[in-house]
Amino acid sequence: MIRSSRTGRGHAHRGGRGAGAASAVAVLALVAVTAGCKAEPAGSASAAPSASSSPTDDAKPGTKAPESATPSASAKPSAPPKATPGSTPPSTPSADPQAEVLMASGAQSKQVRELQARLRQIGHFDRSPTGYYGSVTVAAVQSFQGKRGLSRTGKTDTLTWQKLLGMTHAPTAAELNPPTTRPVAKPDKRCMTGRVICISKNSRSLSWMIDGKVVSSMDVRFGSQYTPTREGTFSVYWKSRHHVSTIYHTAMPYAMFFSGGQAVHYSSDFAARGYNGASHGCVNVRDEGKIASLFDQVRNGDKVVVYK
Numbered sequence: 010m011i012r013s014s015r016t017g018r019g020h021a022h023r024g025g026r027g028a029g030a031a032s033a034v035a036v037l038a039l040v041a042v043t044a045g046c047k048a049e050p051a052g053s054a055s056a057a058p059s060a061s062s063s064p065t066d067d068a069k070p071g072t073k074a075p076e077s078a079t080p081s082a083s084a085k086p087s088a089p090p091k092a093t094p095g096s097t098p099p100s101t102p103s104a105d106p107q108a109e110v111l112m113a114s115g116a117q118s119k120q121v122r123e124l125q126a127r128l129r130q131i132g133h134f135d136r137s138p139t140g141y142y143g144s145v146t147v148a149a150v151q152s153f154q155g156k157r158g159l160s161r162t163g164k165t166d167t168l169t170w171q172k173l174l175g176m177t178h179a180p181t182a183a184e185l186n187p188p189t190t191r192p193v194a195k196p197d198k199r200c201m202t203g204r205v206i207c208i209s210k211n212s213r214s215l216s217w218m219i220d221g222k223v224v225s226s227m228d229v230r231f232g233s234q235y236t237p238t239r240e241g242t243f244s245v246y247w248k249s250r251h252h253v254s255t256i257y258h259t260a261m262p263y264a265m266f267f268s269g270g271q272a273v274h275y276s277s278d279f280a281a282r283g284y285n286g287a288s289h290g291c292v293n294v295r296d297e298g299k300i301a302s303l304f305d306q307v308r309n310g311d312k313v314v315v316y317k
Contacts, residue, residue: 046232046254046261046270046289108166116142124165126180127173128153136281137187145281193226197316199242204311206265206273206303208292210240211317213284215273215294217303224306227299230279232290239290243267243313248304261291263304267313275300 112121121142128134134149147163154161157172165173194212199205201221208215208229216226231238245265252264252274264274276293278286283295292315294300 046236046257046272046291108168110164110166111170112142112165114142114144114147114163121146122185123180124170124173125149126184127177129184130177130180137283138185139277139281141277191228193223196221196223197314199312199314199316204308206245206267206307206311206313208273208313208315209317210238210315215292217306225299225303227294227296227303229273230276230284230286230288230293230295233287236287236289238288238292238315239268239271240315240317241268243315245307245309245311245313248307248309250304257289262297263294263300265304265307265313273300273303273313 112118112124117140119140122138122140124142125134125138125140125146128146128149129136129138131153133153134146136145150165150169151161151163153159153173154163154169157169159169159172191212191214193214193216194209196207196216196218197209200207200216200218203220205218206215207218210231213229213231214226215229217224245267247266249264249266249272250262252261252272253259254261256270260277261272261274264272266272271290271292273292273294275297276288276291276295279293279295280297294303
């Protein structure tokens with residue numbers, strides 16, 4: 010996380026030395042603003058980007074998924090076994106040509122969320138449904154297909170879907186969208202006047218307050234001990250609806266920057282893994298609907314209070 014002080018914008022100074030200083034400050038401010046954060050595993054000892062700290066899949070497009078190993082260019086494919094006279098050539102499982110693919114990797118929909126919820130009912134999907142069909146969902150579908158004698162394609166075709174429907178019940182609202190509301194902490198006294206994003210580290214909750222009244226609240230996640238979220242009183246100085254971190258190249262939707270490169274923003278990794286991870290200093294929100302509503306209400310200049 011790059012830490013820098015906020016500077017003013019849009020004012021050029023006359024003279025060579027003044028202009029040069031202003032340019033240097035502007036560059037530093039731009040770097041700090043666009044730095045952003047990235048999710049990392051809980052207990053990570055380094056804030057530097059690494060393969061192990063990449064958000065896991067089934068988050069959403071825009072986040073990095075772990076890269077799978079690819080065969081070496083020098084490796085030669087093994088020759089298939091030769092059939093001997095009178096013997097039956099070995100067969101390999103293949104997809105049923107009559108099965109129509111309904112969902113596959115890269116899909117994003119309510120039906121994908123239902124698929125994940127149903128797979129979770131019978132132990133094939135071990136996280137909250139996200140609605141995005143990534144590598145974790147592919148693996149879950151392959152696991153289900155393998156145990157039911159279906160071709161392990163990882164794609165949800167009509168045969169796989171019908172088999173799954175017959176073994177599960179229609180997901181409830183709580184199964185589709187597990188509750189994500191933690192008990193709200195007693196607001197800090199600094200949150201009792203004006204328009205404030207009030208963030209408690211102890212309760213891991215965020216409250217959007219206006220004149221001392223809680224308008225909405227949501228769960229939040231913070232940086233690790235090596236990349237802590239700063240505490241204190243700040244103000245929102247920049248909002249970026251479709252922000253992408255220039256350091257980690259990961260999506261930070263609904264970003265509201267309040268201290269250098271630290272921002273309140275939606276985290277698909279938090280939505281998928283819960284508290285089994287941490288940010289690089291940002292305040293992560295896992296309820297996309299709530300953070301989208303908050304983003305629409307918050308204005309530049311609104312106060313942000315982060316406290317224990």
